[in-house]
Amino acid sequence: MGLIRLLATASLLLLLGDFVATFCYHVPEHVFGKFHSIVHHSPKRSFIRYAIKNRQPIALIDGFFSAFPYFVFIPLLWRVSPGGVAVGLILAELHVIWRHQFSPRYCTPRWLSTICKILGITTPERHLIHHRYANRAFGDIFAFYGKPAELWLKHLRLMKHHWRQALR
Numbered sequence: 001m002g003l004i005r006l007l008a009t010a011s012l013l014l015l016l017g018d019f020v021a022t023f024c025y026h027v028p029e030h031v032f033g034k035f036h037s038i039v040h041h042s043p044k045r046s047f048i049r050y051a052i053k054n055r056q057p058i059a060l061i062d063g064f065f066s067a068f069p070y071f072v073f074i075p076l077l078w079r080v081s082p083g084g085v086a087v088g089l090i091l092a093e094l095h096v097i098w099r100h101q102f103s104p105r106y107c108t109p110r111w112l113s114t115i116c117k118i119l120g121i122t123t124p125e126r127h128l129i130h131h132r133y134a135n136r137a138f139g140d141i142f143a144f145y146g147k148p149a150e151l152w153l154k155h156l157r158l159m160k161h162h163w164r165q166a167l168r
């Protein structure tokens with residue numbers, strides 16, 4: 001029972017965190033933001049490095065917001081299972097490292113690809129598509145957020161276009 005509760009809490013943290021990160025941060029960043037595209041989509045990807053090198057500490061705020069969606073649910077989920085929260089955060093961090101394996105020699109083992117496909121988890125190969133073509137393959141952890149995120153992206157771009165027209 002304890003283990004099920006722990007795993008359910010960890011899964012919920014990842015599902016809710018990636019949902020908020022995708023729809024409230026990542027997609028809007030590609031429409032209205034600046035630093036996600038120029039920092040995270042560059043080969044170096046470090047907000048801290050970018051902020052220091054370019055003397056733009058404001059970029060750090062952007063880096064913070066990319067991680068923030070995973071923290072907002074901690075107080076709520078902590079009451080269900082503190083261990084589940086810890087496992088969820090560790091898995092989220094490990095997935096960040098793994099999904100950025102962009103070496104040309106890297107290839108996800110077939111068994112792992114199959115598990116990811118069944119569970120709808122983003123592989124490094126899929127995430128690389130997003131880094132190359134910024135309007136595709138959204139859903140940092142869960143691939144099934146990708147399609148609705150593309151619709152959300154189109155909608156926000158249209159809204160931005162209308163606002164610009166209205167302000168002219």
Ligand SMILES: [Zn+2]
Pocket residue numbers: 040100127131
């Ligand atoms: Zn990335």
Ligand SMILES: [Zn+2]
Pocket residue numbers: 026030036040041130134
């Ligand atoms: Zn992006």
